[in-house]
Amino acid sequence: xxxxxxxxxxxxxxxxxxxxxxxxxxxxxxxxxxxxxxxxxxxxxxxxxxxxxxxxxxxxxxxxxxxxxxxxxxxxxxxxxxxxxxxxxxxxxxxxxxxxxxxxxxxxxxxxxxxxxxxxxxxxxxxxxxxxxxxxxxxxxxxxxxxxxxxxxxxxxxxxxxxxxxxxxxxxxxxxxxxxxxxxxxxxxxxxxxxxxxxxxxxxxxxxxxxxxxxxxxxxxxxxxxxxxxxxxxxxxxxxxxxxxxxxxxxxxxxxxxxxxxxxxxxxxxxxxxxxxxxxxxxxxxxxxxxxxxxxxxxxxxxxxxxxxxxxxxxxxxxxxxxxxxxxxxxxxxxxxxxxxxxxxxxxxxxxxxxxxxxxxxxxxxxxxxxxxxxxxxxxxxxxxxxxxxxxxxxxxxxxxxxxxxxxxxxx
Amino acid sequence: xxxxxxxxxxxxxxxxxxxxxxxxxxxxxxxxxxxxxxxxxxxxxxxxxxxxxxxxxxxxxxxxxxxxxxxxxxxxxxxxxxxxxxxxxxxxxxxxxxxxxxxxxxxxxxxxxxxxxxxxxxxxxxxxxxxxx
Numbered sequence: 378x379x380x381x382x383x384x385x386x387x388x389x390x391x392x393x394x395x396x397x398x399x400x401x402x403x404x405x406x407x408x409x410x411x412x413x414x415x416x417x418x419x420x421x422x423x424x425x426x427x428x429x430x431x432x433x434x435x436x437x438x439x440x441x442x443x444x445x446x447x448x449x450x451x452x453x454x455x456x457x458x459x460x461x462x463x464x465x466x467x468x469x470x471x472x473x474x475x476x477x478x479x480x481x482x483x484x485x486x487x488x489x490x491x492x493x494x495x496x497x498x499x500x501x502x503x504x505x506x507x508x509x510x511x512x513x514x515x516x517x518x519x520x521x522x523x524x525x526x527x528x529x530x531x532x533x534x535x536x537x538x539x540x541x542x543x544x545x546x547x548x549x550x551x552x553x554x555x556x557x558x559x560x561x562x563x564x565x566x567x568x569x570x571x572x573x574x575x576x577x578x579x580x581x582x583x584x585x586x587x588x589x590x591x592x593x594x595x596x597x598x599x600x601x602x603x604x605x606x607x608x609x610x611x612x613x614x615x616x617x618x619x620x621x622x623x624x625x626x627x628x629x630x631x632x633x634x635x636x637x638x639x640x641x642x643x644x645x646x647x648x649x650x651x652x653x654x655x656x657x658x659x660x661x662x663x664x665x666x667x668x669x670x671x672x673x674x675x676x677x678x679x680x681x682x683x684x685x686x687x688x689x690x691x692x693x694x695x696x697x698x699x700x701x702x703x704x705x706x707x708x709x710x711x712x713x714x715x716x717x718x719x720x721x722x723x724x725x726x727x728x729x730x731x732x733x734x735x736x737x738x739x740x741x742x743x744x745x746x747x748x749x750x751x752x753x754x755x756x757x758x759x760x761x762x763x764x765x766x767x768x769x770x771x772x773x774x775x776x777x778x779x780x781x782x783x784x785x786x787x788x789x
Numbered sequence: 790x791x792x793x794x795x796x797x798x799x800x801x802x803x804x805x806x807x808x809x810x811x812x813x814x815x816x817x818x819x820x821x822x823x824x825x826x827x828x829x830x831x832x833x834x835x836x837x838x839x840x841x842x843x844x845x846x847x848x849x850x851x852x853x854x855x856x857x858x859x860x861x862x863x864x865x866x867x868x869x870x871x872x873x874x875x876x877x878x879x880x881x882x883x884x885x886x887x888x889x890x891x892x893x894x895x896x897x898x899x900x901x902x903x904x905x906x907x908x909x910x911x912x913x914x915x916x917x918x919x920x921x922x
Contacts, residue, residue, distance in 0.1 A: 575873050575894070576802050582895050583808035590815050614895050671877055 380501045387494040394490050401483055408476065409446045416442040434462050438469060450477040571617040578617070582610045619743065629669030629750055633774055636664040636706055637698055643677035644696070652691045653684075660699040664706045665774040672747045679740040680710040680767050687714025687765060700773065709768045716761035725757065793819040794909070795837065799829040799855065800844040800871070809842075809896075816902060826855030833863050840908050841868040845879055853883045860886065867908040871896065 416439040424432070441452040452473045454466040585607045592599060637659045649655060684694050692713040701707045717725060726745045748755040752772050759765035796818045800806045803824065810820040821838070823829035825847055833841070841859065845852035856868050867889035872880060880891055889908050892901060 576805065579802070579873075579895055580804040580808055583805060583812060583898075586898050587808055587811045587815070590812065611895075 380497075380504055383497045384501065387490070387497050390490055391494060394487055398483060398487060401479065405476075405480075412442045413446045416446070431462065434458075434466075438462070438466055441469060441473075445473060445476075450480055567620045571620045574613070574617055578610055578614050581606070582614065585610060619740070629672050629747070631667040631669055631751065633665050634668045634670070634673075636666045636668075636708070636771070639666075639668060639670070639673060640677065640696065640698060640708065643674045644681070646674060647678045647681050649681055649694075650685060650690050653688065654693045656693060656695045658695065658697045658699075662700070664698065664700060666706055666751075666771045667774055668751055668771075669747075672750070676744045676747050676769075679744045683740065683767075684710060684712035684714060684765075687716070688712050689714070701770070704773050706771045706773050707768060708771065709766050711764060711766040713764045716763055717757065717759040717765050718761055719759075722757060722759060726755070793817065794839045796820045796905070797823060797829060797832060797838040797841045799823045799826065799841065799847070799852070801825055801847045802844070812898060818905075826850035826852070826858075829855055830858055830862065833859060833866070838863075838866060840905060841866055843868055843870050845870050845872040845883070851879065853879050853886070856883055856888060857886055869904055869908060 419435050419442075420439050422435065437454055441454050445452045450473060453470050456463050456466045456470070585603055589600070589603050589607070592603065640659075641657070644655065644657075681694065684692075688694070694713075695709075695711045697707070697709045697711070699707055726741050745755050748769050748771075754770045755767060757765060757767050794817075796813055798806050798809055798813075798820055800809075800822075801824055803822075806822045806824075810822060813820045821832060821836070823832050827850065829841070829843070832838075843852040843856055847855070852870055852872075856870070859866075859868065870880070870883050870888050870891045871894055872891060873894040884891065890904050892904060
């Protein structure tokens with residue numbers, strides 16, 4: 378670094394100067410000492426020779442050298458004669474001048490170098506300050522930037538979390554779509570097959586009937602076998618019916634119905650054992666809903682059938698119809714049957730769930746699908762041992778214009 | 790019954806028709822089979838029948854079409870529609886046109902027998918139209 382270099386240079390120059398000064402001072406000392414010795418010798422020489430002018434002149438020289446030795450370099454001996462002593466004097470003068478010059482030039486040089494060093498130091502100090510200020514500034518800057526980075530990082534982490542969640546949801550939605558697509562294709566496929574199967578099953582069914590008619594006198598075993606075939610055919614037909622119903626679920630053509638009358642009509646059309654006591658509690662006011670009559674019939678059939686089975690063909694079936702809100706109709710089917718275990722409550726609307734040994738558990742899932750296609754909801758309340766209530770909510774026509782518009786739109 | 794009642798069965802499913810014929814013959818009816826609407830119309834022009842059982846879903850001309858045309862030929866003969874999977878509109882149409890009744894397949898044969906008996910002219914005034922769907 379520049380500062381270091383200057384310092385180093387100043388340092389070495391200083392050392393050099395010091396050495397030189399030391400040299401010079403040493404030289405000086407040597408000179409002083411030699412001069413001193415010389416002066417003593419000279420003094421002694423003068424006393425031995427004992428010539429007054431020589432000794433006087435020698436004394437002058439000796440004094441000068443003594444004074445010089447004492448530090449006063451500005452010595453000059455007056456030269457009047459032209460003999461050996463004059464030579465010594467002149468040489469002495471020259472030496473004095475040279476020494477003086479050397480000493481002063483050295484002093485100057487040292488002064489200059491010192492000044493340079495001081496300047497350099499000053500500059501160094503100034504630079505150091507500036508540096509410190511800069512460093513502080515930069516540090517503050519950096520700290521702020523680090524804080525910002527931390528904030529950004531946190532924000533990024535949240536975004537990543539969000540993205541993960543969204544991607545999770547997307548994946549779920551995608552899986553749902555794929556599942557629905559598969560179901561739709563499967564539905565169409567099974568719908569076609571079911572339809573095709575009806576004919577041969579119809580043939581088998583009618584053949585069995587004929588055989589049963591004409592083999593009345595045959596042995597027990599034969600009749601048993603016929604019965605078994607007949608039952609299996611009925612089961613097969615039932616499965617097909619359910620499958621076909623599933624495929625017919627989408628986009629019913631909805632029309633306005635007086636809800637009370639619709640329910641009554643459907644009840645009349647489905648088979649209810651005489652041992653079941655049916656109680657209708659319908660609200661007096663007219664409640665109009667959008668429905669598709671065949672599908673609504675299927676719902677009523679299903680709920681009645683389930684209730685009958687739960688009550689073991691004996692009990693009371695209460696059907697209520699009323700408005701919970703101006704725009705919402707409530708239809709409930711309550712039985713006095715065996716009820717549903719709490720753990721099964723969630724599952725009963727799932728396809729293929731059944732607690733019966735026979736039956737395929739499709740009924741309620743179809744019912745739920747139909748109700749939802751009508752814009753409604755269905756749920757169940759049950760107390761094991763006391764009975765169950767299937768409660769359906771339907772939007773009322775006229776009160777909920779937007780919804781009925783939507784329903785009518787989706788049904789075209 | 791002194792005379793055997795004649796039933797015309799119109800269905801494109803031959804095997805089913807043959808089975809139904811066997812069953813109805815055990816019950817004492819005389820049964821004729823037509824495989825489609827055209828041959829059914831042809832038959833009723835030539836032969837007198839007492840009752841017609843008509844499958845709704847048939848290729849080329851469905852049961853309702855056939856019934857409409859048949860009504861102009863034999864307006865007094867009761868027709869009972871047999872329907873597997875049929876659109877509600879078709880059923881409604883045929884009812885509006887005056888079919889005697891509608892039975893869904895797979896057939897409940899007891900119901901079928903009852904319907905045929907009720908359709909017989911002697912009883913029609915008492916029972917009127919019976920609609921089973």
